[in-house]
Amino acid sequence: MRITIPKRQCKRRSKRLRVFLRATLTTYRGEQQPVRVRDISEGGILVEAAQSPGVGERITLSCSGHQLEGTVIWYRGSWSGIAFERPLRPAVWRDFAARVLRVGAPREYRRDLDIEHDRQIEVTPRIIRMRPLR
Numbered sequence: 001m002r003i004t005i006p007k008r009q010c011k012r013r014s015k016r017l018r019v020f021l022r023a024t025l026t027t028y029r030g031e032q033q034p035v036r037v038r039d040i041s042e043g044g045i046l047v048e049a050a051q052s053p054g055v056g057e058r059i060t061l062s063c064s065g066h067q068l069e070g071t072v073i074w075y076r077g078s079w080s081g082i083a084f085e086r087p088l089r090p091a092v093w094r095d096f097a098a099r100v101l102r103v104g105a106p107r108e109y110r111r112d113l114d115i116e117h118d119r120q121i122e123v124t125p126r127i128i129r130m131r132p133l134r
Contacts, residue, residue, distance in 0.1 A: 014042045025047065
């Protein structure tokens with residue numbers, strides 16, 4: 001007997017790149033503010049701003065020499081999700097892919113460490129505060 005289990009539907013349809021870039025967000029009223037770009041996909045971008053624009057607001061984002069137009073589809077605190085008016089062109093996608101934030105290291109990064117026989121340490125949670133956007 002063969003049972004087929006359907007794959008869960010995923011909200012995100014395209015690959016996301018984790019980045020940490022500075023950009024300028026301009027509303028269609030002409031208001032500008034600096035933002036931090038946290039991740040990007042072919043269809044949208046996640047930004048962190050001192051003051052989030054409202055849902056439905058059309059914006060232009062100037063980032064790494066590119067002008068990206070979109071609409072704010074959600075915000076929570078200082079985080080905003082922006083859907084692009086049209087998908088990124090392949091050349092623009094490759095440019096952002098070259099700026100991916102690399103986190104972590106491969107397991108064999110330090111071959112001189114013998115993890116099996118290393119003493120264990122206790123790690124406690126920390127609060128990390130980020131500087132405000134200027």
